[in-house]
Amino acid sequence: MFQAKHQLIAGLVVALAFAGAAQAQETYKIGISAGLTGYAATVDRAWSDGVQTAVDVLNEKGGVMGRKLEVVIEDNRSNPQEAVTVYRKMVSSDQVNLFSSGCVSAGNAAAAPMVAKSEIPMILCSILPKDVEWAFTTLPPAGFEIEKRFEYLRDKTQIRKVGVLHDPTPYALLQKDVAQKVAAKYGIEVVSTEAYKQEDADLSVQLSKMQSAGAGAVMKIGLGGTTLTAAKNLKQLDSPMLLLTSLEDLAVFKPVAEVLGDKFFFVASPSQVFEAYPDGPLKTAIGQFLDPWKKKFGDRDPNWASRGWDSVMLAAKAIETGKSFEGQAVRENLEKITGFQGTTGVYDMSPTQHQGISSNPFVVAQIIDGQVRIAQ
Amino acid sequence: MTAAGTLEVVPPVLDVRGLTARYGHVEALKGVDLTAGRGELVAVLGPNGAGKSTLLRAIMGLIPNQGEVRFLDKSLPRRDPAGAANKGVVLVPEGRGIFGPMTVLENLELGAFAIGRDKAEMERRLNRVFELFPRVKERLKQVAGSMSGGEQQMVAVGRAMMSDPKVLLLDEPSLGLAPRVTGEILDTLGALSASGLPVVLVEQKAPLALKLACRAYLLSLGRIVATINPREVKSHDELAQYYFA
Amino acid sequence: MTNSPSTTSPEAPGLARPHTRHFGSAAVWALSAAIIGYALVFGGYMATIVAFALIYAVFVSGLNVFMGLTAQVSFGQSAFAAIGGYTSAVLTTTYEWAPLPGMVAGLVFALVAAFLIGFPTLRLKGHYLAMATLAIGLITYEIAVEWESVTQGYLGISGIPPLGIGPFEAVSDRAILSVLSVIVVILAFAVTRIRRSRLGRAFSAVAGSEEAAGALGINVSRYKLVSFLIAAAIASLSGSLFVHVVGYVSPEVFGLHMVILAFTMVYIGGLGTVAGPLIGALIISILPEVFRGMKDYQDLAYGVTMILILIYAPKGIAGVAGALDARRSA
Numbered sequence: 001m002f003q004a005k006h007q008l009i010a011g012l013v014v015a016l017a018f019a020g021a022a023q024a025q026e027t028y029k030i031g032i033s034a035g036l037t038g039y040a041a042t043v044d045r046a047w048s049d050g051v052q053t054a055v056d057v058l059n060e061k062g063g064v065m066g067r068k069l070e071v072v073i074e075d076n077r078s079n080p081q082e083a084v085t086v087y088r089k090m091v092s093s094d095q096v097n098l099f100s101s102g103c104v105s106a107g108n109a110a111a112a113p114m115v116a117k118s119e120i121p122m123i124l125c126s127i128l129p130k131d132v133e134w135a136f137t138t139l140p141p142a143g144f145e146i147e148k149r150f151e152y153l154r155d156k157t158q159i160r161k162v163g164v165l166h167d168p169t170p171y172a173l174l175q176k177d178v179a180q181k182v183a184a185k186y187g188i189e190v191v192s193t194e195a196y197k198q199e200d201a202d203l204s205v206q207l208s209k210m211q212s213a214g215a216g217a218v219m220k221i222g223l224g225g226t227t228l229t230a231a232k233n234l235k236q237l238d239s240p241m242l243l244l245t246s247l248e249d250l251a252v253f254k255p256v257a258e259v260l261g262d263k264f265f266f267v268a269s270p271s272q273v274f275e276a277y278p279d280g281p282l283k284t285a286i287g288q289f290l291d292p293w294k295k296k297f298g299d300r301d302p303n304w305a306s307r308g309w310d311s312v313m314l315a316a317k318a319i320e321t322g323k324s325f326e327g328q329a330v331r332e333n334l335e336k337i338t339g340f341q342g343t344t345g346v347y348d349m350s351p352t353q354h355q356g357i358s359s360n361p362f363v364v365a366q367i368i369d370g371q372v373r374i375a376q
Numbered sequence: 377m378t379a380a381g382t383l384e385v386v387p388p389v390l391d392v393r394g395l396t397a398r399y400g401h402v403e404a405l406k407g408v409d410l411t412a413g414r415g416e417l418v419a420v421l422g423p424n425g426a427g428k429s430t431l432l433r434a435i436m437g438l439i440p441n442q443g444e445v446r447f448l449d450k451s452l453p454r455r456d457p458a459g460a461a462n463k464g465v466v467l468v469p470e471g472r473g474i475f476g477p478m479t480v481l482e483n484l485e486l487g488a489f490a491i492g493r494d495k496a497e498m499e500r501r502l503n504r505v506f507e508l509f510p511r512v513k514e515r516l517k518q519v520a521g522s523m524s525g526g527e528q529q530m531v532a533v534g535r536a537m538m539s540d541p542k543v544l545l546l547d548e549p550s551l552g553l554a555p556r557v558t559g560e561i562l563d564t565l566g567a568l569s570a571s572g573l574p575v576v577l578v579e580q581k582a583p584l585a586l587k588l589a590c591r592a593y594l595l596s597l598g599r600i601v602a603t604i605n606p607r608e609v610k611s612h613d614e615l616a617q618y619y620f621a
Numbered sequence: 622m623t624n625s626p627s628t629t630s631p632e633a634p635g636l637a638r639p640h641t642r643h644f645g646s647a648a649v650w651a652l653s654a655a656i657i658g659y660a661l662v663f664g665g666y667m668a669t670i671v672a673f674a675l676i677y678a679v680f681v682s683g684l685n686v687f688m689g690l691t692a693q694v695s696f697g698q699s700a701f702a703a704i705g706g707y708t709s710a711v712l713t714t715t716y717e718w719a720p721l722p723g724m725v726a727g728l729v730f731a732l733v734a735a736f737l738i739g740f741p742t743l744r745l746k747g748h749y750l751a752m753a754t755l756a757i758g759l760i761t762y763e764i765a766v767e768w769e770s771v772t773q774g775y776l777g778i779s780g781i782p783p784l785g786i787g788p789f790e791a792v793s794d795r796a797i798l799s800v801l802s803v804i805v806v807i808l809a810f811a812v813t814r815i816r817r818s819r820l821g822r823a824f825s826a827v828a829g830s831e832e833a834a835g836a837l838g839i840n841v842s843r844y845k846l847v848s849f850l851i852a853a854a855i856a857s858l859s860g861s862l863f864v865h866v867v868g869y870v871s872p873e874v875f876g877l878h879m880v881i882l883a884f885t886m887v888y889i890g891g892l893g894t895v896a897g898p899l900i901g902a903l904i905i906s907i908l909p910e911v912f913r914g915m916k917d918y919q920d921l922a923y924g925v926t927m928i929l930i931l932i933y934a935p936k937g938i939a940g941v942a943g944a945l946d947a948r949r950s951a
Contacts, residue, residue, distance in 0.1 A: 074913075078873075079873055079878060080777070080867075080869070080871050080873055080874055081673060081863075081867070081873075081874055084669060084673075084867055085666065085669055085670055085673065088665075088666040088668075088669035088670075089666040089669075089910075089913075091666070092664070092665035092666045093665060093666055105775070105776070105777075106775065106776075106777050106869075106871035106873055109776075109777055109779050109869055109871070110777070110779075110867055110868075110869040110871070112779070112869075113779070113780075113868050113869070114868075127776075129779060130779050130780065131779075131780060168766050168767065168774055168775055169775050170774065170775050170776040173769070173774065173775075173776070
């Protein structure tokens, strides 16, 4: 009992201290609501480190318009309710100026109305919350990963029938819908669409159905260990089908490549195939990010981190264009960004387009002899 | 009125016919017949594991059973303890089944659960329990779990009496009690049966039960092996013969 | 368990319960009021945390009826919160109902579901019942994920209107906190009444021993079902409150996480006590914030504190307060 009382008093004191400390506002604060623990941990830790890398680089150059940046990061445990709490904490206690939040879509959606009311722009890793003019995303349109794979099948293989294997996450569902819609444009037929769950330990039923429906390739949409499961199942079934998966951390793909070898393809972002990527403005932009990233994290996968980096650079661009740190101004100038070369592609925002990436930067890649290569 | 000694002259209130019960594959009760009529206190004797408690639990419908339990010339539903209790067949379970965290009064009131909010009737029944066990009245607001075993047994019997039973079943009320307290409780039971209430008393301490009973059933391995007229039991040795037969 | 309303016997003096002084319990209520008061006055993110805590206090109050008063175990109460929450969310967005009728509809659905589930499962005992209820929670979660045409799956439903009746809408932190506080107080009052009532006596008899209760003529399965229905109705209410306060719902909200949190709250607060759900919910919600500054050690500090509370207050905070009162007046 007394124990609990003391804790509470301590809690109240801490809370008061928070409220007081946030008064002096010299740095420009970027808040991150990230799933540092829970299902989004891999992605969101990378995203957060990307944001931090960008902030460090900008601060070394003297900040943005002479003002230093500061990162405030809170773990939302990949849970929407926790996300609302940490967003609220960062809004009222830390008084952050902008959010660069991670990939927990539900958490971002749950907090979005409250953040909008506080007039704080959000640049996200996840899909856009509905009807919120304060939110922007670095996420490429759902079609890009799909179209790149169809394109590859059309141009480089004889395969014209595919199966779509997806998990129930919002982004995967969007991609699945796109796949069914655009397949015909590439002369490809989706003969089978099967769902699975992230925790499934066996996908052979879904894969067998696809094979018997005549599919020559499996388009897998979704993250995590299920990719390796699918690969093992294909091997067990001795299936001739190719496996083409969506964007993912390279660390996940290495064991998959060991199982399936040259039957395994994946969508890669330019930063993941940096060495092999053709020269151009995109390669230059990635290089600017990859240098400090590699200094700090070595060979760690740069994919999601590069989008975190982009989110900071977009914010800096908007601030410099409008010469204002004020929320409303930053929001309006984010909408005005066009032709901005990021690490994931070119961003073209507008009042009606808050998902900025407009050209498809992806490539289809393979891992041959442990080396990542653009698929031929 | 008392019928001690004259077997089977009183029409039975409780008439158990061919009652069988099993725990899993073990047949714990193998076709037991037993009757208890107005004013009769019948004892069920037998060694540990004979099936005495099982018999009472089966009569109440607390465990799956086969056979028939007739009460006031109607069959009791097979698996409905609450229904049986509300009809007037009330069990004071082994270990008393007192609600420890509740007060004595609350325990007693639960015994009269079926009467609802009838305060006058509640008073009447409480007073009757106080007459049977004056000591209980002094402890009404005490938490039942903090009382001695004997007092708890009094509350348990009192609680059963609160429901105004037509047949009272008791499972080893003397268990773990000092002889004096046991005597006190058994005397009350004797008085209750003398006032007309049929009582079925399961007891391991045969001599105590035989003093009160008009008839005793000797249960062994789930069967009634003997029906005894207590007046005809001359000595402990004779009883022991039944036990070890 | 205090004054026994069904006895007015003049021959039975002092029928009131032993404790006449309630310093400990009063302290628990005062502490709860102080925390809510702090959030009301200072607002900020404490307001969000306390609002969530109050919603949880509602949910835990229901759990407390089933687990505390009736001594049954259910890991599936989140299912009824989900039914209430999703019914409110769908009816107020897709069909543009007002919040209150949506809430009532959720309550009805939750009761129907609880009846259909409770009728067969409540015949089960102990861990069988626990397993069955766990399954119900998981199944409901799956339905929320898979029934996309209605629930929108993981994407969730956004744009849910705030709590409100007619022109009055609870939008500000203060309004939300006030509405939730009133609901929690009403529920605490209702639980007090239930405990003292005939129904409450039946619950505690079932809690004490199902066999003894049955032998006394108490229809055990019926009262277990009633207790389950009350708990489900309250859970449904908490689910509706959640979606209106946050304005958004997705399946994760009503996942296993919710059940674990609620169990922690009910045990830390004091199982079977009236003030337990509130103080438990408040403390469990605030503790992580107290330790938030400790970053990576946050979970460790939280865990250690939980263990300390359970060692020194095994009956929960309200339980200890009640025991102190009893000892003082004895």
